[in-house]
Amino acid sequence: MIKSYNSFEVAQNQIRDAAKILNLDPATLDLLLRPQREFAFTLPVKMDTGRVKIFQAYRIQYNFARGPAKGGIRFHPDETVDVIRALACWMTWKTAVVDLPLGGGKGGVICTPRNMSVRELENLSRAYIRAAAPYLGIEKDVPAPDVYTNPQIMAWMMDEYETIMQQHHPGVLTDKPMQIGGTEGRRDATARGGVITVREACKAFNVDPTGTFAIQGFGNAGQRAALLHQEMLGGGKLVAVCDSRGGLYDADGLPVKELVMHKLKTGSVKDFPGAKAIDRDAVLELDVDVLYPAALENCITHENADGIKARIVCELANGPTTPEADLILYDKGVHVIPDILASAGGVTVSYFEMVQDHTLDFWSEQKVHRRLDEKLTTAYQTMQEAILEKNVHPRLAATVVGVARVAEACELRGWVAPDEARKNLEF
Ligand code: GLU
Numbered sequence: 001m002i003k004s005y006n007s008f009e010v011a012q013n014q015i016r017d018a019a020k021i022l023n024l025d026p027a028t029l030d031l032l033l034r035p036q037r038e039f040a041f042t043l044p045v046k047m048d049t050g051r052v053k054i055f056q057a058y059r060i061q062y063n064f065a066r067g068p069a070k071g072g073i074r075f076h077p078d079e080t081v082d083v084i085r086a087l088a089c090w091m092t093w094k095t096a097v098v099d100l101p102l103g104g105g106k107g108g109v110i111c112t113p114r115n116m117s118v119r120e121l122e123n124l125s126r127a128y129i130r131a132a133a134p135y136l137g138i139e140k141d142v143p144a145p146d147v148y149t150n151p152q153i154m155a156w157m158m159d160e161y162e163t164i165m166q167q168h169h170p171g172v173l174t175d176k177p178m179q180i181g182g183t184e185g186r187r188d189a190t191a192r193g194g195v196i197t198v199r200e201a202c203k204a205f206n207v208d209p210t211g212t213f214a215i216q217g218f219g220n221a222g223q224r225a226a227l228l229h230q231e232m233l234g235g236g237k238l239v240a241v242c243d244s245r246g247g248l249y250d251a252d253g254l255p256v257k258e259l260v261m262h263k264l265k266t267g268s269v270k271d272f273p274g275a276k277a278i279d280r281d282a283v284l285e286l287d288v289d290v291l292y293p294a295a296l297e298n299c300i301t302h303e304n305a306d307g308i309k310a311r312i313v314c315e316l317a318n319g320p321t322t323p324e325a326d327l328i329l330y331d332k333g334v335h336v337i338p339d340i341l342a343s344a345g346g347v348t349v350s351y352f353e354m355v356q357d358h359t360l361d362f363w364s365e366q367k368v369h370r371r372l373d374e375k376l377t378t379a380y381q382t383m384q385e386a387i388l389e390k391n392v393h394p395r396l397a398a399t400v401v402g403v404a405r406v407a408e409a410c411e412l413r414g415w416v417a418p419d420e421a422r423k424n425l426e427f
Contacts, residue, residue: 005298007086007319014323014395015089018403021390028407028416035085037061037069041131043109045123055124059107059132061141062088065409068139069105070095070347072146073128075121075153079108083297087146087318091347093402094340098379100351105141107132113148125153129160136161138171138358144350147219147296151177151187171357174350183353185368186346191224192369193345193376194316195232197337198290200380201312202233205335210235212253212288214310216280217295218243218269221316221343225292226256239288242280244295246270249278249286284308293320300325308334315339321395330393338395340402341379348375 012033019029041057058081061069071091074084084106092104109128113121135141145154154176161172170181178184185192202209213229213236215222222241229236237253245268248254254275262272270277284291284304291310293299297319300308305325313329313336315321321329321336329336349372356362363371386397411418 005322006082007297008082008089010319010323011086011089014399015403017396018399021392021396021400022404022407024403024407025417028410031410031416032063032403032406035060035062035088036064037135038081038085039132039135040081041128043124043127043131045120045127047120047123048117055109055111055127057107057109057128057131058084059105059135059141059143060084060088061103061105061135063092063406063410064103064105064141065406065413065415066096067100067102068137069141070100070102070144070350071104071106072144073107073109073149073153073157074146075109075111075113075124075148077110077112079110084108086297090318090340092406093399094344095347095351096402096405097340097383097398098344098348098375099405100348100375102142102347102351105143106146107143108146121153122156125156126160129157130164133161133164136172137169138354142172142174142350142354144174144347150220151175151182155180171354174353175346176353181353181357183349183356183368184363184365185372186349186353187220188224188228189349189368189372190221190316190343190346191228192232193348193372194221194225194292194314194337194342195228196345196373196376197342197380198229198312198314199233200377201314201335201337202290204384205311207289207311209233209289211290212237212239213290213292214238214240214283214286214288215292215294216242216283216299216320217293217317218259218263219294222292222294223260223263225294225314225316227260229290229292230256236290240278240283240286241269242278242283243269244280247278247280247283248272248275249282250275286310290314293317295320298322300329302328305329306332308332310334312337315342318343326393326395336394337380338383338398340395341376341383341398344379345372345376348372 088106285307302324305328
């Protein structure tokens with residue numbers, strides 16, 4: 001029987017596991033198990049046919065004890081409120097693990113962007129902001145792109161927000177185009193952050209960073225990870241890659257730049273000249289040093305985890321590994337760098353963008369890269385310390401670090417009583 005996963009239940013179980021380790025009191029646990037605020041919107045949007053179509057949309061501010069809610073907005077046909085809850089929850093631990101003064105949130109619109117014209121997408125983006133504007137702002141909640149949303153969509157959204165407010169508010173959204181308040185280094189930040197964590201993991205586990213790697217999912221994060229892995233780690237052979245339409249394999253290594261060009265031109269990696277076509281799922285099970293899952297949730301499960309041969313798995317996607325698979329991989333000795341750390345580079349540079357928009361002092365690309373490296377290297381080391389101290393798998397260790405920091409903020413605000421037993425636990 002194929003097990004179906006409710007991502008929010010998975011996320012809640014992770015909190016329960018972390019709470020046990022941290023000895024959280026029941027009220028704190030209860031608070032962290034639920035989103036603090038949820039908004040559901042029905043958006044009427046004028047389509048090219050002249051007809052109006054109604055779209056269902058959400059924004060969830062999971063926890064804002066450490067700062068304004070932060071997280072992307074997805075446009076996806078299979079979006080559900082529970083997936084958004086889970087993603088908003090994971091954003092909360094993600095911002096906490098890298099120690100940003102932010103909370104966690106996520107938004108989504110149920111739609112099929114592939115079947116929509118540019119004008120329809122603009123109408124939808126503006127409709128979203130008309131509905132959500134009262135609840136957004138640099139001191140409340142700051143969205144960004146996620147699956148099937150991008151800087152152009154952020155530009156329309158910011159413009160709609162500023163039109164409503166009749167003021168400039170560049171910090172209301174991040175990952176905007178550079179010309180209107182965006183930052184250097186945001187577009188490749190998620191992948192760069194992931195590669196930084198792989199560099200640290202290779203050192204910790206004595207893995208050759210110039211060995212082989214494979215990428216599942218070849219969107220923004222996957223493409224940039226391919227380029228940056230080679231650039232930042234001094235080489236490495238990309239032996240396999242796949243996207244939603246097909247997979248490719250070449251034992252001698254695929255030429256990354258040409259492959260990215262092919263993907264941009266044709267919309268897929270499929271039919272890339274000279275490479276062998278393989279099954280999409282086979283990409284996950286190859287004997288490589290590093291595997292980057294960079295697609296959607298729940299693709300490494302109890303059914304294929306045993307077949308994973310990579311030494312390091314760097315989760316650029318949100319929630320790619322199911323809880324059963326986590327345990328299987330841990331027992332097999334595969335080092336999984338969990339999504340809340342591996343994919344935290346994006347939100348880290350989003351935070352840098354907020355700082356720059358607020359101070360009107362824009363940083364050089366080198367400064368963004370340096371500060372990102374500091375943040376992610378420190379976060380990786382903190383997770384490693386928690387793994388050793390608590391003797392748990394990396395995802396639980398990272399969740400423990402995030403949950404501890406958020407719980408502490410809730411306690412300091414007086415939302416819940418401080419727990420004496422936890423007083424000396426510092427991360
Ligand atoms: N969507 C990205 C993530 O899941 C970035 C979020 C942000 O920059 O706020 O981490």
